[in-house]
Amino acid sequence: MKHAQQISRNERVLRKALGVLEEDGVYAMFLWLEKSKKNNSLEEKIRRELTDLLNDGELRELLGVDKFREDFDEFTEDLLKVASDLETLLLLKRILQRTLTYALYHAGID
Template identity: 40%
Template sequence: MSNSTQRNLDRLAAKHGQEIIRRVVDEEETQKNKREDEKKSKQQLTTSIENTITKALGVLQENGVYACFLYLLAREKENGSVVVDEMLNVLNGLGFGWGKPASNSPEAVLAHVSDKVTADLEHLLLAKETLEQMLIYARYGAKARE
């Protein structure tokens, strides 16, 4: 990469890791349509997102980028969409011209990841490393809120 296109990947990972926690824990919007008896405390939200992130990180490290997206979309209904959205933002921020999928439907997201992100091995490995860092930062950010 030339100097004009260099990216601080650690900063990108930290920014989006923090954004996950902000969106799930700090935004009242995540609970605006729930009945009063269904709303969760900040502690419950923090624990929930920490569990989601820890599981997603394990899948990412063991099975790869596509499997991580698949896991989040299939198994983590409550927090998965926020994590997927921020992961897509990180991938878009890498500067490889991947853009974002046309919609946030599971089909569109998975097609985007398989068609664009996994196409070039070097870019895929850098993306995986950056996503791992983002999830680690998000996990520690959630732990700091406990």
């Protein structure tokens, strides 16, 4: 039973993150993840994994950022650089949507 509860929690958090992203945008999703996190929480892990994804060399070049930093205030400055170009911001949003969708799919399988 605990395993089923954990799966539903994983799915619930991923669905919430995806919903916030789709309805309110990139910054709002990262803000929600930041405000919802506790020590070693799923929200913290998702934020960290997404930041690692964004720091991939080729993707980072496409987004025009040297490095997405871990500190949330600095991270928002990095997002502001991306948001200065609408096409780049929309690319970032699509990448995050697809990533969360695949994560949600895999959360349902495991």
